[in-house]
Amino acid sequence: MTTDIVLTFATEGIDWAEAASVFERAPLGTREPDVLRRTFENSDLTCFAWDGARLVGIARALSDLTVHSVIYDLCMLPECQGKGLGTRMMEAMLERLGTPGVVLWSVPGKEPFYARLGFKPMLTAMARFEDPERSAAGGYISL
Template identity: 45%
Template sequence: MEFNLSTDIESISWKELACLFELAPLGKRREPEILEVAFRNSQLRVFAFHGAKLVGAGRALSDGVWRAAIYDVAVLPEYQGKGIGSKIIRHLIDAAKVDVIMLYAVPGKSKYYERFGFRKMATAMAIMPNEEEARKRGLIE
């Protein structure tokens, strides 16, 4: 399957990206306007296209020196298992050019990310807006 990666944020349909995130599925519904702010404020972002169709995306925050964090890697279900997610992750890792890269993943996906060298951290912590819901979803202990 032929697909292309692009970092061109100006050509993105934010409604299409919101739909992709919902179908992937990547947690709760995301509003297109909020997704646009998140992606525009991220130092690194990449989008995968099959022809003109948006089929995957990912973004990362980075200080450009020591640390980066990858978020929101999503691929449409019918395109999963075709190497698109791997290309997105590899692009973000290579573009980050830092010593430590953290990854925020959906519960149950850890094994997938281990192939890129990611390992579970013993020291990561988070403040969540709804602790009870986050606990139910397996995001926090």
């Protein structure tokens, strides 16, 4: 299935309402299309997966392009999950980032997928959230 899917890396021409739908159906939560557009346009690397004219996956990263990168928002439609597309998108992003250090944000429960790609749990990462109770309820932090 993933061999028919094309990856692109530019934000031009993206239907942000469609991207917000992919984000929500993945499920990574809800983002307003304009907020999603701004986060992607302000990222150092973006990746979009297309099944013909249909957007089926999105991802983005911030990076100093030398030492460290952070990958955010790797998500795809549920019917595309478990078929190698996430691995393909991650490998394409890691190759383009080219940094020796990469941190990523994972949805709770997806850690085994990232472990297969060589990622290890961090022991010292910390986060500050606008709504810590909601983040704790979602399994992202402990209070």
